[in-house]
Amino acid sequence: MTEALHLAELNVGRLLAPTDDPRVAEFMAALDRVNGMGKRMPGFVWMMEGSGEPGMGNTETKIDGDPQYVSNLTVWENVESLEHFVWNTVHRSFYERRAEWFEVLGGMHFVMWWVPAGHRPTLEEGLDRLAHLQAKGDSDRAFGWSYLKEAQLWKTHACARMAAE
Secondary structure, three states: OOOOOOEEEEEEEEEEOOOOOHHHHHHHHHHHHHHHHHHHHOEEEOOOOOOOOOOHHHHHHOOEEEEOEEEEHHHEEOOHHHHHHHOHHHHHHHHHOOOEEEOOOEEEOEEEEEEEOOOOOOOOHHHHHHHHHHHHOOOOOOOOOHHHHOOOOHHHHHHOOOOOO
């Protein structure tokens, strides 16, 4: 019997300013709405949560102690459900405007990998997968959209790589 697998994804970015700064206020104000919609999408399984404070999302979780580094870690039933959320909902409009709120990062900052159904990855696990992708490129251990034959929407909807993907 084959073990059921779900798709985990980690997306990290560094905000242009602290979370309470007016320069990122529009992004921060939309977090609860966008994350809430994601949680209601068909195929959504799990999301790493922050404190639960309204308007904060998971922004309290620091990477390397830097309060402007924010992360999003989710699990989905399959590629299609994640792809639909990313490219066919209001999430896409925020993705397309990411340069307004996020610094341009030098390397890859988005990674996906397969996890056993029921597994809840940690941020450390996701960062390890991201480091693997950055060092070795796409593999079964860590990959981007182009590695998944099922993924199609990213080909027509992805913008130029500039800020947090």
